[in-house]
Amino acid sequence: MGDLRPFLRLQSDTWLNTLKQRVAxxxxxxxxxxxxxxxxxxxxxxxxxxxxxxxAQLTDVLFEKGLVSGSKPSRMTFVRFTR
Known part of the structure; x- marks a missing residue:
């Protein structure tokens, strides 16, 4: 079977969590x-x-979407002040 990651990325969080439970x-x-x-x-x-x-493919997508506890990427904001 080919790469399912593009298909999985389009799915809702609820659908992915349901699939995660079925795979588990x-x-x-x-x-x-x-x-x-x-x-x-x-x-x-x-x-x-x-x-x-x-x-394996589902795990990659869950990490990308931050659906695995503690895996959400931290945000960084850069601010430049000028006078």
Whole structure:
């Protein structure tokens, strides 16, 4: 399977957290593959992926979005004062 990160980046935080829980359950049960439904206006499609691959890509996106506790990047503001 290809890179799912662009698709995952477009999803809502709620959807990503739900998928995170499903992947966690799959890892704990020792499942080799995980399935999820990709629904859109044109229809829905079920995807079956290796759990390890989906977990790695999902983890990257969760860190980027700051959805993993304590992973939100700190903000830095630069200010320049002139007279």
């Amino acid at each position: 359950d799959a890892v704990l049960s020792g499942a080799v593959t995980t399935s999820f439904t990709n629904a859109s206006q044109s229809g829905s499609r079920e995807q079956v992926l290796p759990t390890a691959e989906l977990s």
